């Protein structure tokens with residue numbers, strides 16, 4: 539008897555469905571790694587399917603509402619994840635062919651004891667979707683952002699920015715690097731465009747980061763152009779003692795070391811600190827590393843500068859993490875705000891009189907950004923805003939608010955270069971006494 543083998547492409551579809559199912563269940567999205575799927579082509583395809591299903595989630599929700607009159611069958615294992623992957627393929631990835639979307643979806647749920655009774659439904663739904671795929675491909679892009687998110691952000695950012703966010707969600711984020719040394723030969727070898735200061739943007743993402751020239755020699759690190767702004771705004775003298783609260787995995791720590799400060803990098807998460815140590819080793823930097831709670835840490839001596847890159851809803855990273863749009867909740871934001879207040883209050887306690895405090899979040903929520911800066915000025919007695927000025931951000935003046943804080947988002951980029959940037963808020967304060 540010959541052993542029955544699985545059809546080609548099934549394994550990667552099962553892995554993609556598993557990853558999508560966990561994100562739909564509330565997990566953070568991380569692309570499948572070489573450890574999860576050693577074959578590079580399979581891995582790229584599986585990640586393309588999952589990211590397309592996540593980016594297009596709002597439109598796929600509308601398709602599912604139309605295709606399944608009674609809604610998704612309850613307790614049906616991987617049915618929903620497999621259906622979403624197949625709809626993403628049929629409608630938005632036509633180069634992959636319709637046949638495999640239908641055939642492999644049925645094969646995938648046949649192997650799931652909780653879903654195998656639904657093969658007939660899967661087949662019927664996908665056939666109906668196939669006959670509507672041209673119409674679905676033109677589906678309203680205003681469905682891309684959840685309605686309550688679009689409403690909240692419309693008031694804050696305006697209609698043009700919302701349209702830019704929708705396009706940014708579809709296209710994803712370019713790859714930005716921060717250079718350890720601004721060597722024109724390296725920039726050319728990387729095929730990169732200078733953005734602002736030592737941030738560059740890669741024109742092509744066809745090579746893994748580890749294969750880029752200069753990676754092994756630690757000549758750059760991956761960091762979105764927006765994420766590289768807060769550390770630059772600290773603006774202290776070389777040799778200043780700086781505390782990087784919430785430091786891991788260390789993008790900003792590396793910038794502080796590059797600026798010549800004596801850096802203490804603190805984080806509460808041991809695994810993330812391991813990544814910080816590995817990153818610093820590759821770059822040849824040596825911060826003091828402390829595992830502690832940033833809300834209660836008490837230094838023996840106050841610092842000249844504190845950078846607080848606080849944990850937040852991370853809605854500004856939706857180009858890489860589309861799931862944050864769907865996982866966002868008023869309750870979650872309120873919880874973060876309480877944590878941010880505790881962290882800010884302790885950041886202030888760690889600061890010497892005359893010292894500088896940078897508060898940053900990769901969030902598009904005013905409650906975690908603009909309102910938090912107002913809260914700090916009211917609650918922390920000897921804190922004054924040190925306005926950020928246009929000269930500090932050539933090419934990105936549009937990101938400076940009338941109050942002198944910084945607000946960037948995916949509809950903006952230095953010098954108007956294509957590709958936008960993550961949503962970030964930054965405020966700079968001085969402890970007056």
Ligand SMILES: C[S@@+](CC[C@H](N)C(=O)[O-])C[C@H]1O[C@@H](n2cnc3c(N)ncnc32)[C@H](O)[C@@H]1O
Pocket residue numbers: 783784785786787788789790791804805806807810830831832833847848849850
């Ligand atoms: C936005 S990330 C920091 C990114 C980092 N600054 C960088 O540029 O690479 C937030 C970090 O806060 C850490 N964190 C969350 N709560 C914390 C706490 N109470 N004390 C210390 N670190 C905390 C998380 O482990 C996470 O690494």
